[in-house]
Amino acid sequence: MQQLWLIPLLPLAGFALNGLFGRRFSKTVINAVAVGSVLLAFLWVLKSLSALGAFSGGLEQTHVEHYFTWIQSGALNISVDFAVDRLTAVMLLIVTGIGTLIHIYAVGYMAHEEGYYRFFAYLNLFMFFMLTLVLAQNFLLLFVGWEGVGLCSYLLIGFYFTEKYATDAGNKAFIVNRIGDFGFSLAIFLIGIHFSSLDFGTVFSQAKALPIETSPGWITAIALLLLVGATGKSAQIPLYVWLPDAMAGPTPVSALIHAATMVTAGVYMIARSSSIFLHSPVALNVVAVIGLATAFFAATIGLLQNDIKKVFAYSTVSQLGYMFLGLGTGAFSAGIFHVMTHAFFKALLFLGAGSVIHALSGEQDLRKMGGLAKKIPITCVVLLCASVAIAGVPFTSGYFSKDLILESAYEYAPWMFWVGLFTAGMTAFYVFRAFFMAFTGEYRGHHHPHESPFVMWGPLAILAALSLGGGFINIPKYLEPLFPLAEESKLPPLASYSLLLVGLVGIALAYLMYVAAPKLPESLANAFRPVYTLIYNKYFIDEAYDSAVVNPVIDGSRSLLWRTIDAGAIDGTVNGVGKTARAMGNVLRHFQSGYIRSYAGWVVAGAILVVIVMGLTGVTR
Amino acid sequence: MPEIPLPQSVPLAWYLILSAILFTLGVAGFLFRRNVITVFISIELMLNAVNLSFVTFSYKFKQVDGHIFSFFVMVVAAAEAAVGLAIILTIFKNRQTLEIDEVSSLKN
Numbered sequence: 001m002q003q004l005w006l007i008p009l010l011p012l013a014g015f016a017l018n019g020l021f022g023r024r025f026s027k028t029v030i031n032a033v034a035v036g037s038v039l040l041a042f043l044w045v046l047k048s049l050s051a052l053g054a055f056s057g058g059l060e061q062t063h064v065e066h067y068f069t070w071i072q073s074g075a076l077n078i079s080v081d082f083a084v085d086r087l088t089a090v091m092l093l094i095v096t097g098i099g100t101l102i103h104i105y106a107v108g109y110m111a112h113e114e115g116y117y118r119f120f121a122y123l124n125l126f127m128f129f130m131l132t133l134v135l136a137q138n139f140l141l142l143f144v145g146w147e148g149v150g151l152c153s154y155l156l157i158g159f160y161f162t163e164k165y166a167t168d169a170g171n172k173a174f175i176v177n178r179i180g181d182f183g184f185s186l187a188i189f190l191i192g193i194h195f196s197s198l199d200f201g202t203v204f205s206q207a208k209a210l211p212i213e214t215s216p217g218w219i220t221a222i223a224l225l226l227l228v229g230a231t232g233k234s235a236q237i238p239l240y241v242w243l244p245d246a247m248a249g250p251t252p253v254s255a256l257i258h259a260a261t262m263v264t265a266g267v268y269m270i271a272r273s274s275s276i277f278l279h280s281p282v283a284l285n286v287v288a289v290i291g292l293a294t295a296f297f298a299a300t301i302g303l304l305q306n307d308i309k310k311v312f313a314y315s316t317v318s319q320l321g322y323m324f325l326g327l328g329t330g331a332f333s334a335g336i337f338h339v340m341t342h343a344f345f346k347a348l349l350f351l352g353a354g355s356v357i358h359a360l361s362g363e364q365d366l367r368k369m370g371g372l373a374k375k376i377p378i379t380c381v382v383l384l385c386a387s388v389a390i391a392g393v394p395f396t397s398g399y400f401s402k403d404l405i406l407e408s409a410y411e412y413a414p415w416m417f418w419v420g421l422f423t424a425g426m427t428a429f430y431v432f433r434a435f436f437m438a439f440t441g442e443y444r445g446h447h448h449p450h451e452s453p454f455v456m457w458g459p460l461a462i463l464a465a466l467s468l469g470g471g472f473i474n475i476p477k478y479l480e481p482l483f484p485l486a487e488e489s490k491l492p493p494l495a496s497y498s499l500l501l502v503g504l505v506g507i508a509l510a511y512l513m514y515v516a517a518p519k520l521p522e523s524l525a526n527a528f529r530p531v532y533t534l535i536y537n538k539y540f541i542d543e544a545y546d547s548a549v550v551n552p553v554i555d556g557s558r559s560l561l562w563r564t565i566d567a568g569a570i571d572g573t574v575n576g577v578g579k580t581a582r583a584m585g586n587v588l589r590h591f592q593s594g595y596i597r598s599y600a601g602w603v604v605a606g607a608i609l610v611v612i613v614m615g616l617t618g619v620t621r
Numbered sequence: 622m623p624e625i626p627l628p629q630s631v632p633l634a635w636y637l638i639l640s641a642i643l644f645t646l647g648v649a650g651f652l653f654r655r656n657v658i659t660v661f662i663s664i665e666l667m668l669n670a671v672n673l674s675f676v677t678f679s680y681k682f683k684q685v686d687g688h689i690f691s692f693f694v695m696v697v698a699a700a701e702a703a704v705g706l707a708i709i710l711t712i713f714k715n716r717q718t719l720e721i722d723e724v725s726s727l728k729n
Contacts, residue, residue: 594727
């Protein structure tokens with residue numbers, strides 16, 4: 001036993017302490033509790049993993065710890081079990097490691113905000129649920145974590161709850177996720193029916209034993225429903241709409257929840273259920289197509305956003321699309337590899353953006369930045385590291401993971417490779433567009449930029465090092481016991497050279513358009529006005545969803561559910577009961593004359609009546 | 622249960638008839654008299670009529686239940702007399718009348 005339960009319990013204790021007593025604590029105590037609990041969890045992860053030999057070539061088998069039976073009903077037996085295998089080990093290190101860095105950063109970022117203790121309490125609660133999610137050894141416990149992180153996401157998006165846009169964004173995230181979670185719960189029911197167990201070990205060994213040629217239809221149904229759940233949590237088409245709006249939350253939240261950890265839960269879940277997906281080529285194909293489409297469309301939207309956090313939000317959606325592309329083409333380990341590298345550079349991008357926003361006292365519009373390189377040099381350097389990593393410049397972390405995904409896509413279908421490659425070029429372009437708009441040229445705003453304190457740029461520096469060098473951690477090799485590596489694939493020379501160059505080409509284009517010839521973007525926009533308008537308005541997807549789904553639901557609720565059923569039927573019944581009672585009382589009150597002798601008369605008459613009735617019916621024999 | 626003749630060989634029915642007559646008198650007094658004191662006495666009369674029936678049956682069936690019950694009725698009647706007379710006194714103090722039909726403000 002490695003006492004794995006301590007890992008999620010430590011942040012939970014932090015949540016309980018700060019949530020219950022945080023109002024009375026000083027900031028130092030809140031920081032110590034919040035950061036300390038996550039740091040301890042990280043250390044405990046390191047300790048347990050090294051004891052299990054995860055760093056020295058061990059842990060090829062899953063290490064399961066059974067705590068207690070949770071639900072026992074007929075044949076169904078669900079227990080609270082935590083387990084660690086190499087996949088979980090990677091996720092644990094990402095979640096607690098990045099989580100610790102972001103907690104430290106948030107101490108600086110949130111220093112002047114209202115509701116300081118509330119923020120850290122929610123953040124710790126999120127860590128608890130996320131760690132439960134990755135440690136769970138059965139689908140139901142995973143679902144508990146899955147729903148819990150959704151709840152914390154909702155709470156933290158709506159953290160500035162006095163602002164309408166923030167609460168709206170929180171509601172949107174929660175409701176869109178409900179759709180996905182509905183699919184996920186149906187998948188869990190189907191798994192329960194067909195495998196009579198929800199335990200990962202049992203389900204996956206049974207799934208592996210199924211003959212691969214005659215894969216039955218229900219396994220495709222399970223896989224597709226799991227995918228519905230994953231599209232909700234991981235912001236894939238058609239349920240991606242909540243993630244860009246989720247940027248209403250504080251920036252550390254965007255970095256931790258909506259970039260590095262929670263949104264990758266869908267990827268983790270599909271990778272975890274790989275033995276189910278491998279029995280359904282149809283479902284895998286759907287995963288790949290959805291991933292590719294999401295990567296492409298989100299990248300095009302990202303090209304024209306002017307809010308620095310929105311650019312990175314669409315880039316998150318796009319990168320998550322890459323991960324799904326990797327999963328769908330069978331490169332599960334490459335998908336997880338990209339989860340890790342993405343966690344490094346995207347957390348850094350968001351935290352760097354937060355540092356910029358912090359420096360400009362809350363300004364997020366790229367058009368009002370510019371020339372910041374001289375004013376906040378440290379932020380500029382770390383953001384440059386993150387940008388080259390996400391652009392896929394050779395030998396940075398993003399290059400390695402993207403390279404593996406695209407190679408696998410080429411094996412699967414060459415056209416997917418070329419679309420993915422084009423998307424990679426766009427990625428490099430829009431990230432550097434944002435970078436150049438913020439850091440080069442003349443300053444276009446009117447705040448007085450100041451560099452962030454050490455507590456903020458310290459974590460940034462660590463993440464910058466990881467973004468540049470994280471690609472040399474060979475995750476696919478490490479995950480080989482779980483996901484066997486394909487044979488060394490050979491790309492044709494044209495493909496491999498373009499893969500090497502695509503990031504640099506994107507950066508060069510961005511340099512050309514936003515530094516060398518700043519008039520070019522506008523003339524291009526004028527030349528392609530209809531396309532520009534379409535993309536600038538994000539393909540009118542939000543408007544389409546509003547008119548197709550949201551407004552009918554609201555109108556239906558108003559006219560049918562509210563005015564007809566609630567006000568008419570339900571209130572009518574309740575009020576009708578009251579009215580009837582009053583009407584009856586109105587008649588009966590005339591018997592209440594106040595004359596004692598009339599009451600006595602009624603009593604006598606009643607008694608006589610009772611005697612007569614008893615006599616007639618023969619009750620007395 | 623074997624028939625046990627009453628000592629003075631007064632038939633059982635006579636007691637019951639007496640009880641019924643007393644009860645009817647009580648009811649009539651309650652309904653038709655308007656003086657509060659008389660109404661009050663009528664109630665006592667009805668209670669005692671019932672007591673008579675209890676005791677009669679109790680004697681007839683050689684069981685003690687009826688006796689006990691009649692004691693309870695007497696206790697309740699005593700308590701009621703105390704409370705009732707107090708109420709009557711208060712009414713008289715406030716209204717200077719003992720007419721029962723004058724006291725009818727608790728209506729509708």
